[in-house]
Amino acid sequence: MNSIDTNDLPVAACLPEILRAASSSHPVVLKAPPGAGKTTLVPLALLHNDTVTEGQILLIQPRRIAARAAASRLSHLNGTPLGKTIGYHVRFDRCASSDTKVLVLTTGMLLRRLTIDPLLENVGCVILDEFHERSSELDLALGMIERIRSTLREELKVIVMSATLEPEPIVEFFRRSGTLAIAIESAGRSYPVDIHYASSLSRQPIDRQVLDVLPNVLEQTAGHVLIFLPGVGEIKRVHRAIQNLQISPEYDVFDLYGDLTASAQDEVIRPSQRRKVILSTNVAETSVTIPGVTAVIDSGLSRMMTFRPQIGLPSLRRVPISQASADQRAGRAGRTEPGICCRLWPKAAHHSRRENDLPEIQRADFSRAAMMLSAWGERETLDFPWLTPPSQASIDQSKKLLQRMDAINDQCQLTATGQRMVALPLHPRIARFLIAANDCGLPLRSAALAAALMTERSPFSNRSQVPGLIDQIAAMSRFVDGDRSLEVSTSAAKQMERVSNQLIRTMGTKSLAEHASDPHLDHGANRSLLSRALLAAFPDRVARRRDENREKAVMVGGRGVRLRGEALTSDANLFVCIDVDDKGVDADVRTAIAIQQDWLSDHLLQVNQEYEFDPSRESVIARRREYYDDLMLSESPIQCKPSDAVAQQLFDASRGRCSELVRGQNRDAEMFLTRSRLLAKWMPELKLPMLDDDAISEVLKELCRTRTSIAELRSAPWLAMMKAKFDYSQQQQLERFAPERLVVPSGNSIRIEYHEEKPPTMRVKLQELFGWTETPTIAGGRVKIQLHLLGPNRRPQQITDDLASFWKNTYQTVRKDLRSRYPKHDWPVDPLSAKATHNGLKPRTN
Structure with missing residues (x-):
């Protein structure tokens, strides 16, 4: 190893403590400012201390540029060629060998390795560098490594290094899994x-x-x-x-x-x-x-x-x-x-x-992380050891997208398609697009350019020259072939060309040039293949035109969209929205690709018989509806027959109208309900069934089981259904203590009107009560009946619940007023000794 001036790098002073902690299998959390030497010294110290760790040392960098730079510097300091003892592996670029002891990886490459080698069998230490960047992949990698270390490989060394992140949250993260982590802080090397x-x-x-x-x-x-x-x-x-x-x-x-x-x-x-x-x-x-x-x-x-x-x-x-x-x-x-x-x-x-x-992880798309977790065998996302957990909404949205793309099943297990997707170091949408393009035979050149156009900065300064995705693919293809006639940003176009070449290599071939002879997209069949591949990657962006407006459509999820610009050029009823500006009441769609209904994935298609209440008809109607996910494709009316689903719709629509429905065609059912409720309140010792709102709802629910409309409910046997709640003895008690009618001295049976908030009443002609001395009562004498005493004109002349007082104090005044107006009617001086008559006329004399 080339000599390193340890006095020149502040982290050198921390190396003995780092090595001691790592030797005892404690995770290490190192905070060291940029330039302190952590990326340089820590891997080399581990490499040259065999007693600390056995196996390969993985140094994880969040960026490709940093990974290559770190590997190059480490090799130089170690005095060995790059790719031998020290190497690197980033997306689309690997420089390592079987002799490599220190491998510098990007976080994405580590996650891919974990799906292939879930226990990191030959790895002795993992160093997560630049952890303060807190990418979703770094958080995911930390959780995976701690899961391995805490459950199956206690000997696996873990070092987390950061320039700015405070160590305490990471130490607490390890503590939650029962591990004591050692926090070490290095001084920096800086000037004012x-x-x-x-x-x-x-x-x-x-x-x-x-x-x-x-x-x-x-x-x-x-x-x-x-x-x-x-x-x-x-x-x-x-x-x-x-x-x-x-x-x-x-x-x-x-x-x-x-x-x-x-x-x-x-x-x-x-x-x-x-x-x-x-x-x-x-x-x-x-x-x-x-x-x-x-x-x-x-x-x-x-x-x-x-x-x-x-x-x-x-x-x-x-x-x-x-x-x-x-x-x-x-x-x-x-x-x-x-x-x-x-x-x-x-x-x-x-x-x-x-x-x-x-x-x-709190602000970005979670679908890639969700797919990696499924590949790793995790089923419950929030049970995974997170430093900062994602939101439940983000988890649900990502899982739903992966299921729509047929990447995972309902148990969050990878499907065959998902296994192919996770093998590609790409966002799930782009991976799904390239797999679908390959499967359906879309020329790889066009597929790679389309993927690059979706992910990279647009090279087109004048979108009007190339308004649609197909036009842009064709223009980029010409650019790659040397055509410079279009106005493009050369740097952006070159970057797109590089990405396209990388994507093609990912799919197993060499470069765009190798595919120069691929058919162009102006061929109708190839355009259809592109549309089908985009559909596989954007299943949640399928939209159907609204019948009444050519510009408007509704998308999966129920979002309204409005077609703009080149998206309006197609008359297709179904299309995939590629570029959506989600503002306003309806989102604007700038790029759309027409699709055919028979291309839609079977696992997202369903045909339902659906029922809904039509207020104008006051009845439940039935329709046959075909759906793609939650997007309705077609519907047609069908006959509505009683069923559980119909009953629920009818019940939901009618539960607020019970009073009207109980009344039905006559008032007998309504009066029975009121009588029973009042008597249960007046005489609780009878323990009568309580026909409260819940009980009436149960009656309504039962009646709905065999009906489809409000009209049928109005004519339903409400009285019989409510009486069925009472046994014979209870019905007798109801008739005894809260009768429907009462026989008055005239011999007539007069209806008693029962009211929830007022006393019971009885409307009766005054002459029919001659001879009664006291106000009649019900409920075993506990409740007086309020008498509405009617004149010959059937209008109340007096309302009283004290009949004795009326005869004594008021009758003579009423008699004086009415006898001159109705001389044929009987107005005796003494009403208590007079004979009551049902018609109120004077008795005939012979």
């Missing part, structure tokens, strides 16, 4: 950094803002200048602007981002006597250390991985960085000597920024 802020928020483009401060920065410092920009597009624009500025020929301008070739990345990092201006994404924030930087210009922006609902895929979105990220960027200027940092935002706005970034 003088931070300057913009005077105000600028509306100028980023390239203009950078050019405003760059000359002054170059004059104030003698070292390299590191400029943080959000993405590749901004890097290219600033690069052109600096070249046009022609400040000085004594420095070189370099770009630094994840998709650079390995040789280009090495050139940026390699020490140089010439001054450098380095335009970088956030890969230089902590993942890559560049010696000699003394000045930083920070745009304050980055592209963060979020879920992009427009295309149903993860996407990099430009967002303000957190305060913690800003501090990390500024610190890059003070690694070797005092430096300066120019922030392109005002100081007043700095404190309104988030202190730390949210973990990716």
